[in-house]
Amino acid sequence: MPEAGPARRPLAIDADREFEALLLATIVLLPFLLMLLPAAFERLRLSPALGAGLVALAAALPLAWLAPAVLGGGTVLASVEWVPVLGLELAFRLDGLSMLFVGLILGIGLLVILYAHYYLSDEDRNGRFFAYLLAFMGAMLGVVTSDNLLLLVVFWELTSLTSFLLIGFWRGAAEARQGARLALLITGAGGLALLAGVLLIGDIVGTYSLGAVLASGDAIRADPRYPLVLALVLAGAFTKSAQFPFHFWLPHAMAAPTPVSAYLHSATMVKAGIFLLMRLWPALAGTDAWFWAVSTTGLVTMLFAAWVALFKHDLKGLLAYSTVSQLGLIMLLLGLGTPYAELAALFHLLNHAVFKASLFMAAGIVDHETGTRDMRRLSGLARQMPITAALATVACGAMAGVPLLNGFLSKEMFFAQTFGIGTAQWVWLLPAAATLGGLLSVAYSARFVHDVFFGAPAGDLPRKPHEPPRFMRVPVEILVVTCLLVGLAPALTIEPVLRFATPALLQGPLPEFTLAIWHGFNLPLAMSAIALLGGIGLYAWRRGQGALSRDHAARLSGKQLVESAMDGLREACAVLGDALERGGLRLSIVTFLIASLAVGYAGFAGTWPEATLSPGGVPAMTWVAASILVVATLATVGFHRERMAAVVAIGVVGLLVSVTFVKFSAPDLALTQLLVEVITVLLFLLAMYFLPARSPREGGVARRSVDALLSLAAGGGVAALTYAMLLSPPDTISHFFNAAAKPEGGGYNVVNVILVDFRALDTLGEITVLGIAALGVVAMLDGARLGGPLADSEGRPWTSQRQSLFLQVMSRPLLPMALLVSLYLLLRGHNLPGGGFIGGLVTATAIVVQYLAWGTAWVDQRLTVRYLAVAASGIAIAAVTGLAAIGVGAPFLTSTFGYFTGPVVGTFELASAMVFDLGVYVAVVGVVLAILATIGRQHVVVDKA
Amino acid sequence: METLFSAALGLLVAAGVYLTLRPRLFSVLLGLTLLSYAVNLFLLASGGLLAGRVPLTDQPPPWPDPLPQALILTAIVISFGMTAFLIVLALRAVAEKGHDHVEGREEEGGR
Numbered sequence A: 001m002p003e004a005g006p007a008r009r010p011l012a013i014d015a016d017r018e019f020e021a022l023l024l025a026t027i028v029l030l031p032f033l034l035m036l037l038p039a040a041f042e043r044l045r046l047s048p049a050l051g052a053g054l055v056a057l058a059a060a061l062p063l064a065w066l067a068p069a070v071l072g073g074g075t076v077l078a079s080v081e082w083v084p085v086l087g088l089e090l091a092f093r094l095d096g097l098s099m100l101f102v103g104l105i106l107g108i109g110l111l112v113i114l115y116a117h118y119y120l121s122d123e124d125r126n127g128r129f130f131a132y133l134l135a136f137m138g139a140m141l142g143v144v145t146s147d148n149l150l151l152l153v154v155f156w157e158l159t160s161l162t163s164f165l166l167i168g169f170w171r172g173a174a175e176a177r178q179g180a181r182l183a184l185l186i187t188g189a190g191g192l193a194l195l196a197g198v199l200l201i202g203d204i205v206g207t208y209s210l211g212a213v214l215a216s217g218d219a220i221r222a223d224p225r226y227p228l229v230l231a232l233v234l235a236g237a238f239t240k241s242a243q244f245p246f247h248f249w250l251p252h253a254m255a256a257p258t259p260v261s262a263y264l265h266s267a268t269m270v271k272a273g274i275f276l277l278m279r280l281w282p283a284l285a286g287t288d289a290w291f292w293a294v295s296t297t298g299l300v301t302m303l304f305a306a307w308v309a310l311f312k313h314d315l316k317g318l319l320a321y322s323t324v325s326q327l328g329l330i331m332l333l334l335g336l337g338t339p340y341a342e343l344a345a346l347f348h349l350l351n352h353a354v355f356k357a358s359l360f361m362a363a364g365i366v367d368h369e370t371g372t373r374d375m376r377r378l379s380g381l382a383r384q385m386p387i388t389a390a391l392a393t394v395a396c397g398a399m400a401g402v403p404l405l406n407g408f409l410s411k412e413m414f415f416a417q418t419f420g421i422g423t424a425q426w427v428w429l430l431p432a433a434a435t436l437g438g439l440l441s442v443a444y445s446a447r448f449v450h451d452v453f454f455g456a457p458a459g460d461l462p463r464k465p466h467e468p469p470r471f472m473r474v475p476v477e478i479l480v481v482t483c484l485l486v487g488l489a490p491a492l493t494i495e496p497v498l499r500f501a502t503p504a505l506l507q508g509p510l511p512e513f514t515l516a517i518w519h520g521f522n523l524p525l526a527m528s529a530i531a532l533l534g535g536i537g538l539y540a541w542r543r544g545q546g547a548l549s550r551d552h553a554a555r556l557s558g559k560q561l562v563e564s565a566m567d568g569l570r571e572a573c574a575v576l577g578d579a580l581e582r583g584g585l586r587l588s589i590v591t592f593l594i595a596s597l598a599v600g601y602a603g604f605a606g607t608w609p610e611a612t613l614s615p616g617g618v619p620a621m622t623w624v625a626a627s628i629l630v631v632a633t634l635a636t637v638g639f640h641r642e643r644m645a646a647v648v649a650i651g652v653v654g655l656l657v658s659v660t661f662v663k664f665s666a667p668d669l670a671l672t673q674l675l676v677e678v679i680t681v682l683l684f685l686l687a688m689y690f691l692p693a694r695s696p697r698e699g700g701v702a703r704r705s706v707d708a709l710l711s712l713a714a715g716g717g718v719a720a721l722t723y724a725m726l727l728s729p730p731d732t733i734s735h736f737f738n739a740a741a742k743p744e745g746g747g748y749n750v751v752n753v754i755l756v757d758f759r760a761l762d763t764l765g766e767i768t769v770l771g772i773a774a775l776g777v778v779a780m781l782d783g784a785r786l787g788g789p790l791a792d793s794e795g796r797p798w799t800s801q802r803q804s805l806f807l808q809v810m811s812r813p814l815l816p817m818a819l820l821v822s823l824y825l826l827l828r829g830h831n832l833p834g835g836g837f838i839g840g841l842v843t844a845t846a847i848v849v850q851y852l853a854w855g856t857a858w859v860d861q862r863l864t865v866r867y868l869a870v871a872a873s874g875i876a877i878a879a880v881t882g883l884a885a886i887g888v889g890a891p892f893l894t895s896t897f898g899y900f901t902g903p904v905v906g907t908f909e910l911a912s913a914m915v916f917d918l919g920v921y922v923a924v925v926g927v928v929l930a931i932l933a934t935i936g937r938q939h940v941v942v943d944k945a
Numbered sequence B: 001m002e003t004l005f006s007a008a009l010g011l012l013v014a015a016g017v018y019l020t021l022r023p024r025l026f027s028v029l030l031g032l033t034l035l036s037y038a039v040n041l042f043l044l045a046s047g048g049l050l051a052g053r054v055p056l057t058d059q060p061p062p063w064p065d066p067l068p069q070a071l072i073l074t075a076i077v078i079s080f081g082m083t084a085f086l087i088v089l090a091l092r093a094v095a096e097k098g099h100d101h102v103e104g105r106e107e108e109g110g111r
Helices: A004-033 A036-043 A046-069 A094-121 A125-143 A149-167 A173-205 A210-215 A218-221 A225-238 A249-255 A258-267 A269-279 A288-310 A314-338 A337-370 A386-400 A405-415 A430-451 A474-488 A490-506 A524-544 A558-579 A584-603 A619-637 A643-662 A666-686 A702-727 A736-744 A750-757 A760-781 A807-827 A835-856 A856-864 A865-889 A911-942 B003-018 B025-047 B066-097
Strands: A077-082 A088-094 A895-900 A906-911
Touching: A004 A046, A004 A077, A004 A088, A004 A125, A004 A584, A036 A046, A036 A125, A036 A314, A046 A077, A046 A094, A046 A125, A088 A094, A088 A125, A088 A210, A094 A258, A094 A269, A094 A337, A094 A474, A094 A490, A125 A149, A125 A258, A125 A269, A149 A173, A149 A258, A149 A269, A173 A218, A173 A225, A173 A249, A173 A288, A173 A558, A210 A218, A210 A865, A218 A225, A225 A269, A225 A835, A249 A258, A249 A558, A249 A911, A258 A269, A258 A314, A258 A337, A258 A807, A269 A314, A269 A337, A269 A584, A288 A314, A288 A430, A288 A524, A314 A337, A314 A405, A314 A430, A337 A386, A337 A474, A337 A490, A386 A405, A386 A474, A405 A430, A405 A474, A405 A490, A405 A524, A430 A524, A490 A584, A558 A702, A584 A702, A619 A643, A619 B003, A619 B025, A643 A666, A643 B025, A666 A750, A666 A835, A666 A911, A666 B025, A702 A835, A736 A750, A736 A911, A736 B066, A750 A760, A750 A807, A750 A835, A750 A911, A750 B066, A760 A865, A760 A911, A760 B066, A807 A835, A807 A911, A807 B003, A835 A911, A856 A911, A865 A911, A906 A911, A911 B066, B003 B025, B025 B066
Parallel strands: none
Antiparallel strands: A077 A088, A895 A906
16 A cells, blocks of 8 residues: 555656646647637637737636746656657747746737737738737747757748748738848748758757757867857847848838737847847857857947937837847847856846837837828827827837836846956957947937927828827837836846746856846946937937938948849849740750650660560460551551541550550459540540641651651660560569458459558549549630531531430440449459449449430439539548548558358458448549530530520 | 560650650640550560469469559559540630640641
């Protein structure tokens, strides 16, 4: 008894673990699984935003369950093998860092959904919008929770794809399409670089599992490929997080609906690059290369983008460049590489997400209520929309780093981190640059607030401005209150969050830190003061100079570079295509022929098998058959312009091929060939009515001579190849099939057992292709206006009325007999020549005979099934038979058989493969009749016309 | 026997290629049909030419190679599907343009 307790406990823990893993996977997968819910809501005339919000809430519920475990310092893991050969698994990890991001993505996501409900007009296809948004949310959740680096790359690319859809949502606008394409191009290319980097990491570490990679930092840094790994990973992160010189896609992405900008371009997607570097910080950081590459890029981006932001006239353009600048600031902190700097980076990332999302929303409200985002036209809006003005002012204050707001705290930490970097004479450089960055951010924040909300009332706005709907403002209010709460009481609000998230980031102990509004008079405070006063001064000075209202001529921009590169690529492709496509189809075929002849004949060089011919001469009957084949083939070529004669001749060739199958031990093939030949000739005859009776003589003697030479060369080559093959000692892989046909497949007819059992998947594919061909025939003739001739070539008028009495009398008893024979052929197929294909062809032929004898209308009245549906149900029967195997735990299309004894019939065998063959039978009947009846009905249309 | 078989196959291929190079869809169709005969017979030959037997394992060996036969059986049916589609393509071409020239336009001085 005492042993029972300990023995059971791990079980209980495992069950808990499994449940937690399931919950974790649910968070990521739910947005994907339910992404169509908003569209369904739209159909039901409910708000699609409600559907999206419910999904986001549902994804957040498991987080609430898992939070205690993670807050206690644990890590929730979930993994399922996906492509084990590649080392790719569906592995998720929820630790402090990923939980922080999950919270951010879901929290801001919910606010954005609420905001978008009011922002989007009803004419926009809102169901589609929210479906994209949910897919993006799922992809982003996947990025931050992936425990497998390859999986992370998969989700990473998914964020690029979904953001492409979201940026280009208003696809009527050229700007939106261009912006979407640009973003996809840049971030997608970065994603490829990241994939290469991840593959290298996997090669160094031996696994893509994040836990192992983070623990192998020393091995990675010591590896000679480290610089390459770093460059590739940074290329991914810099493109995604819009770092200089890859920043230019972000401003163009502002063509997206504003909720998208608030979500993707402030809080989530552009943070993915930063998240990646945070996630991989323990594995990659701590080297000189990291320090220089990351901090220099961050510094340049921060200063450059802040300067550009000041001179943008578009509200969203200003916010876009300010985002780039703030991302540069965070990147710079990451580059510094100390644990404390990482903490500051994480803190500023959160603050930026909050205030920038609210600012985008505020900009959207201004745009929505006034009809413009141009700061040269906007002015004095604080009178008409005082609440929005107050909210935006506070958020701008946070962005500028005004005391008592959240941005102030993280910026102070940033300033404090800039000291003591570099050699003695350059030690001032970084603090000075940091102060300059802060100063510029104050200047553009001041411009945002002052130009839009203060000053004289604007005169020529497209709409009369007023406050937005009450609930459109709620998301902004929540975010701005968060700015205030964090800024006023950091120790109560944000400090615990940072305390639990940072150790997961560092994979090590937390550095000592305290968050307080007042640290006393020190250098960072002085820098803040300089930045604040200087920034306002700069804004006032530039405004006084009129620099802020001038049009800045577009200089060489990244977008232009990319577009001219794309144009060049397109032209190169056109040149190449023209070079390859010069003389139409014939030249293409001739080129292909000559190439394959050259390769084929080269293969014979110096090798010829040595073997003796089979003993005995050729029987006389074979000579006769061969002579007929030769004559019929030559007749087909000779009469090919007299089309009817050619059809007859080629029918004879087909019969001879069938005879050849009989001779060389292939009864199934002979039957199939014979039946297909009959049906093909019928098909030709049906079509001949509409086609020209003769082909004109085209092309000169020269052309025909060239063609003849090529043909003879090809024929000679194939003859030589066949001869060589026939002389080679026979070698086969079919012993398995012969040996296993009866014991494993339950049939003696090996050909049929291969078709319906060993290679049943191929057969399933084949009948599907047939179904598609039938569908193509029906679709191609749908709406075709065929004009048939009214009289034959000798002037006798055609008629569809008179049918052969003889045929009519014969066809009546033929039908049941033929059906019986086809059934017999179908059932015996497993053991004797026959099977689904042959049986189906016999049935189809029998029914076609009825059409011929009685006419289309007569048969259609009596046989009212739709043949395409018959074909589809045949494919369905075959597929369901295969699925049934899965139902009993065997792989798809596994077959079984057994012996049964009944009265009268005695012992008989039933195999599940027979049901599959029945599906083949039904599909073949449906396909053949669909094709023939569709062409046949064209005649009726012509008669009526 | 091997010589005769190879020669007949060569003739089918030569005729098929020549017709495939003609400018009318109808001739191309004839050519492709001949080529598919040739390819099927070639596949059959790849298993060795064994006369007068059956691929049924309740009969005494030797058995012909069943694998090429299974391949050919599907190939015959698939080429029927292709033939049907090409015929309808020709029909549609005639309906839209009044002729079935492969380049979609009549050659000058053709008649």
